[in-house]
Amino acid sequence: MPYVTGYPRVGEKRELKFALERFWRGESSFDEVENVAKELRKRHWLYQKEAKAKFISSNDFSLYDQMIDMIVTLGCEPEEYRDLEGVERYFAMARGDKNHKALPMTKWLNTNYHYFVPYLKKDQSFKPNVEKILKEFTEAKEIGIDTKVNLIGPVTFLSFARSEDIDPLKLIDKIVPVYKELVEELKRAGVKYIQFDEPALVKDVSNEQLEALKKAYANIPTEGVEIYVVTYFERANEAVDILVDTEISGIGLDFVYGMENVESVEKIAKSGKKLIAGVVDGRNIWISDIDKKVEFLNSLPIDKEQVIVSTSCSLLHVPYTLKYEEKMDKNIKSWLAFANEKLDELRIIERLYTNAPLNESDKELYEKNKRANESRKNSTQIHNQAVQKRVKNLPKNLKAREMPATRRLKIQHEILKYPVLPTTTIGSFPQTKEVRKTRKAYKEGLISVEEYKRKIREFIDYAIEVQEEVGLDIFVHGEFERNDMVEYFSQMLKGVTFSENGWVQSYGSRCVKPPIIFGDVSRPESMTVEWITYAQSKTKKIVKGMLTGPVTMLNWSFVRDDLDKEEVYKQMALAIADEVSDLQDAGIKIIQVDEAAFKEGYPLRKAKRGEYERVAVESFKISTATARPQTQIHTHMCYSDFNDIMETIDAMDADVISIETARNGNRILEAFKKYNYQKEVGVGVYDIHSPRVPSKEEILKEIEKRLAVFPADKLWINPDCGLKTRKWEEVIPALKNMVEATKDVRSRMVKL
Ligand code: GLN
Numbered sequence: 180m181p182y183v184t185g186y187p188r189v190g191e192k193r194e195l196k197f198a199l200e201r202f203w204r205g206e207s208s209f210d211e212v213e214n215v216a217k218e219l220r221k222r223h224w225l226y227q228k229e230a231k232a233k234f235i236s237s238n239d240f241s242l243y244d245q246m247i248d249m250i251v252t253l254g255c256e257p258e259e260y261r262d263l264e265g266v267e268r269y270f271a272m273a274r275g276d277k278n279h280k281a282l283p284m285t286k287w288l289n290t291n292y293h294y295f296v297p298y299l300k301k302d303q304s305f306k307p308n309v310e311k312i313l314k315e316f317t318e319a320k321e322i323g324i325d326t327k328v329n330l331i332g333p334v335t336f337l338s339f340a341r342s343e344d345i346d347p348l349k350l351i352d353k354i355v356p357v358y359k360e361l362v363e364e365l366k367r368a369g370v371k372y373i374q375f376d377e378p379a380l381v382k383d384v385s386n387e388q389l390e391a392l393k394k395a396y397a398n399i400p401t402e403g404v405e406i407y408v409v410t411y412f413e414r415a416n417e418a419v420d421i422l423v424d425t426e427i428s429g430i431g432l433d434f435v436y437g438m439e440n441v442e443s444v445e446k447i448a449k450s451g452k453k454l455i456a457g458v459v460d461g462r463n464i465w466i467s468d469i470d471k472k473v474e475f476l477n478s479l480p481i482d483k484e485q486v487i488v489s490t491s492c493s494l495l496h497v498p499y500t501l502k503y504e505e506k507m508d509k510n511i512k513s514w515l516a517f518a519n520e521k522l523d524e525l526r527i528i529e530r531l532y533t534n535a536p537l538n539e540s541d542k543e544l545y546e547k548n549k550r551a552n553e554s555r556k557n558s559t560q561i562h563n564q565a566v567q568k569r570v571k572n573l574p575k576n577l578k579a580r581e582m583p584a585t586r587r588l589k590i591q592h593e594i595l596k597y598p599v600l601p602t603t604t605i606g607s608f609p610q611t612k613e614v615r616k617t618r619k620a621y622k623e624g625l626i627s628v629e630e631y632k633r634k635i636r637e638f639i640d641y642a643i644e645v646q647e648e649v650g651l652d653i654f655v656h657g658e659f660e661r662n663d664m665v666e667y668f669s670q671m672l673k674g675v676t677f678s679e680n681g682w683v684q685s686y687g688s689r690c691v692k693p694p695i696i697f698g699d700v701s702r703p704e705s706m707t708v709e710w711i712t713y714a715q716s717k718t719k720k721i722v723k724g725m726l727t728g729p730v731t732m733l734n735w736s737f738v739r740d741d742l743d744k745e746e747v748y749k750q751m752a753l754a755i756a757d758e759v760s761d762l763q764d765a766g767i768k769i770i771q772v773d774e775a776a777f778k779e780g781y782p783l784r785k786a787k788r789g790e791y792e793r794v795a796v797e798s799f800k801i802s803t804a805t806a807r808p809q810t811q812i813h814t815h816m817c818y819s820d821f822n823d824i825m826e827t828i829d830a831m832d833a834d835v836i837s838i839e840t841a842r843n844g845n846r847i848l849e850a851f852k853k854y855n856y857q858k859e860v861g862v863g864v865y866d867i868h869s870p871r872v873p874s875k876e877e878i879l880k881e882i883e884k885r886l887a888v889f890p891a892d893k894l895w896i897n898p899d900c901g902l903k904t905r906k907w908e909e910v911i912p913a914l915k916n917m918v919e920a921t922k923d924v925r926s927r928m929v930k931l
């Protein structure tokens with residue numbers, strides 16, 4: 180009885196995205212969105228049915244986000260949206276409107292999916308609303324599919340909620356009766372299976388969470404309905420200890436990313452509950468080794484009758500199908516499984532495990548799987564002896580830079596001669612329509628390489644002109660040749676490839692197409708030198724070279740699973756080190772290696788953090804080890820709280836770090852000061868996410884605040900992050916104000 184935890188929803192051609200965006204632009208009615216949504220649900224159910232899945236979900240569909248759906252289901256929409264109703268209210272929570280701010284969004288555990296954060300109050304009221312659920316359940320029923328209903332479980336809902344006046348978990352007594360009512364209503368409507376997603380339980384759980392868990396599942400009705408509580412992305416042993424003593428029917432565990440879950444299997448066996456065994460990787464795109472999966476299932480100390488074979492998590496995190504990948508290398512394609520191919524694997528694994536016969540086409544698929552796994556082991560497309568050797572025999576001078584940073588910085592100051600409070604930007608400048616058009620035309624073969632390069636050089640010319648006019652100290656070339664800071668580099672690296680249609684939902688209507696790191700990584704030729712040296716040739720000011728770091732490259736890609744991740748990180752690091760070396764040889768004096776995704780790659784369990792930090796730091800150091808002491812290395816980080824990783828940031832050994840934090844730059848600087856950070860720091864002086872131009876006075880205040888806590892000779896002045904989403908009309912005055920404010924501060928410092 181194959182079990183699918185959940186299925187993607189934007190559509191294999193991103194139909195939902197386009198329908199929503201048409202509606203938001205006012206070009207279509209909401210009915211049209213609904214029609215598309217209904218079609219998609221039906222198509223998705225039928226795919227799963229055809230693949231012989233037994234447990235198929237409803238309510239895994241969402242117009243925007245399953246957490247917002249749950250807010251509606253529980254009737255706990257925050258007060259400020261109550262002036263609206265229905266669709267308007269829903270999209271106001273999701274995207275904001277003239278009078279409403281959107282709910283904040285944040286990452287769904289360690290994935291690149293973003294959910295929206297519920298805001299609850301001490302006196303929060305709840306009111307069950309099953310409208311959406313029953314609509315979808317009935318739709319499925321009409322095409323003959325008896326779905327399990329997916330809901331976010333109470334512990335996860337509260338753990339992920341925020342509140343200003345209460346610890347949301349304390350609302351458990353209030354919320355459980357609402358869940359109870361929900362279940363009763365669903366039962367009355369004929370629902371037989373309910374899946375509660377409780378991924379919050381895979382983190383280091385607190386006693387309060389475990390208490391809440393006990394309360395919740397002791398009270399949720401189980402008579403006449405099968406309740407499954409599923410966890411994913413990590414081990415959930417503590418939760419199992421509680422859940423085995425409740426009346427629920429089954430427990431879902433991840434056996435891809437939480438192998439320690441094996442230790443809890445015996446307990447589940449004894450409890451008589453079902454084990455929903457997540458063996459098909461729901462968040463990466465490699466084929467399963469079917470034989471190994473079956474062998475693994477056979478090794479579990481539990482009766483086969485008690486096991487339900489499942490995906491490790493919802494398939495939301497992988498693309499739909501390989502069907503449209505016509506341009507992809509045939510071998511590489513044979514090593515991949517997207518959502519629909521995973522459904523086939525799931526069925527075959529289940530049949531082999533239960534000793535059920537395979538039909539002809541499944542036999543063929545099974546043989547194909549064996550062959551693909553075999554070729555993956557030996558293919559020269561994947562395995563590159565030279566790269567492997569290089570990583571193994573890394574000499575000391577390629578592991579870290581020479582000299583302590585403080586001495587390096589002294590040397591650099593003599594060469595670079597930048598003033599106190601040097602001003603700079605984080606790298607990208609506005610990606611105007613013109614810029615995007617140019618890249619697109621080139622990609623589609625509509626313009627020649629020469630024409631393309633000429634255009635990009637024009638964009639760079641303009642960026643340099645602007646920076647001269649504004650009066651910045653350290654320039655950038657503007658990143659006009661890049662669509663995205665990870666994709667651009669991936670396209671130039673060996674061992675990395677791209678899908679044509681491998682979209683994965685990031686949030687709402689936004690999708691990303693992560694690079695696929697399938698083999699040993701190397702850099703055949705330079706990736707940025709041409710652009711950056713061109714920019715440098717146009718000015719006397721120093722132009723900062725701009726690269727993406729190894730940790731971010733991996734954290735935003737699908738990473739191969741047939742090699743220890745540490746090796747992959749280090750291969751990537753060496754490829755970047757080669758680029759650093761080339762830039763330096765071409766006369767570039769400052770090089771920034773961005774690590775925007777450094778923090779978000781942290782493991783879910785604290786016990787595993789140390790190992791991640793070690794590998795991440797070692798990799799970053801390798802990627803910059805080719806830089807001579809005279810070359811200044813910058814790094815940049817964003818979107819996260821850095822106060823708890825000061826030591827790790829220090830260990831990365833960058834000469835200068837810029838950090839995004841327009842909101843509370845002082846707090847982070849205090850942390851740097853307390854830590855006695857000896858290198859240089861630029862804490863964003865204005866938020867780049869808003870089109871608003873910050874005034875000179877505003878920025879002045881920000882700078883002064885920073886100077887009150889951090890020594891001037893270590894401080895850089897820069898915006899929060901890259902400026903690619905802004906318009907030139909916003910960027911130019913904002914940077915002017917930033918430079919003017921800095922000059923004011925400097926002149927006062929001289930007088931003192
Ligand atoms: N250099 C990149 C840019 O400016 C950094 C992007 C980021 O931090 N997310 O676009």
Ligand code: ZN
Binds near residue numbers: 815816817818
């Ligand atoms: Zn950033």
